[in-house]
Amino acid sequence: MSTVTTSGESTTAASPEEELIRRSVAALNAGDVEGYLSGFCPDAPRWVSGLDKPLTISDIRANLTQLTAAFDRLHLDEDLLFGARSFVCARWTLRGVHVGDYGGIAPTHRDIAVESCEIYALAGGKVCESWVYSDMTSLFDQITGRP
Numbered sequence: 001m002s003t004v005t006t007s008g009e010s011t012t013a014a015s016p017e018e019e020l021i022r023r024s025v026a027a028l029n030a031g032d033v034e035g036y037l038s039g040f041c042p043d044a045p046r047w048v049s050g051l052d053k054p055l056t057i058s059d060i061r062a063n064l065t066q067l068t069a070a071f072d073r074l075h076l077d078e079d080l081l082f083g084a085r086s087f088v089c090a091r092w093t094l095r096g097v098h099v100g101d102y103g104g105i106a107p108t109h110r111d112i113a114v115e116s117c118e119i120y121a122l123a124g125g126k127v128c129e130s131w132v133y134s135d136m137t138s139l140f141d142q143i144t145g146r147p
Contacts, residue, residue: 017122018083021090024127029075033064040127047131071096071112079115088120098143105143112142 014022020039027035037057045054055063068074074096081090094114099107116134120127141147 015083015088016125017086017088017120018081020122020125020127021081021083021088021120022078025076025078025092028064031068031074033061033068036064037061040130041124044126044128044130047129049131049133050136066102067096070098070100070102070107072099073097086122088122089117090120091115091117094139102143103140105140108143108145110143110145112139114139114142 024036024039027038037060040057040060042057044057046056046060047054074094077093077095079091079093081088083089092115094112094116096112098105098110098112101107114134114136115138116132118133119131121129
């Protein structure tokens with residue numbers, strides 16, 4: 001069964017795959033990086049637009065640990081989430097306040113709002129591969145104040 005959700009309003013019962021993604025993101029939103037990663041297979045590649053090689057779980061862990069340390073109130077807002085046939089697609093807005101060094105940039109106390117789209121392939125109750133489409137340069141533009 002497929003579900004289309006916008007701004008937290010569901011039109012039908014969510015699938016187990018959709019609920020897994022929501023549980024994982026809820027853990028991340030609570031600051032629990034390991035809880036987020038517990039929804040992923042240990043060898044799940046994460047393909048990120050603009051990168052030639054996929055990120056490993058260790059890469060993801062390091063990146064999320066840096067983000068949670070550098071941004072207060074780091075939170076993924078669910079803009080849209082739906083799933084079908086062992087895939088889930090979600091549009092997120094990453095929000096937070098820059099309070100720690102990130103990418104060599106000292107804290108600016110600026111708010112961020114970075115949009116992304118992620119596609120998750122699931123098998124055996126875990127994410128076994130994912131694809132991320134976002135413009136992470138917008139994060140740096142926002143914290144440095146570049147137009």
